[in-house]
Amino acid sequence: MAEPMTLTIITPDAVVYDGKANFFVGRAIDGEFGVLPNHAPMIIALDVAPLRIDDPEGKKQTFAVFGGFVEIENNKVSIITPNCESPEAIDIDRAERAKERAEGRLSNPTPDIDVERAEHALARALLRLKVTKRI
Known part of the structure; x- marks a missing residue:
């Protein structure tokens, strides 16, 4: 299996997630997308939608993401969003x-x-x- 990607979710107030991921799926303004490690460089405009992250240990986490952007480059993913909430929050x-x-x-x-x-x-x-x- 490919080396996991590094994924960071950043809001104006906090770093909500900073870790490794084997896969994540979200919704862009033009439809759903999924990203695996070593994805081609890309910038994606996010919609108001759930974002699911599958980490290397097999744990799946879902966050409420309220728009923003995803930048993918060199197996690193940065998600910049005005707000992101975990179910517990x-x-x-x-x-x-x-x-x-x-x-x-x-x-x-x-x-x-x-x-x-x-x-x-x-x-x-x-x-x-x-x-x-x-x-």
Whole structure:
């Protein structure tokens, strides 16, 4: 098997993940992708979606990633994102309330409701619930 790649997930506040990976899968703005070690150099624009990492010991970790970019070069992967949360860091009750608020705004839009903002809030809440396996 190929030498594992080094993968780092960086947000403005912290390094969320820094380790080795045999594989990772995420969603770009134009669809899902998977990366194995020794992948060709590339930059990928990320969507708001789960990101799964398979480490060399066989452990699978899933994170909620809220957009950003992936840079792949020389068996090193850097993921730069405005926010990334592990399932353990997600407040499930808060995500449920955010989902309900966004759905309420979208079901009864009024002129003072920013529909695009409500759609983004709903997408973030659904991602958090998906990563925690609540939906």
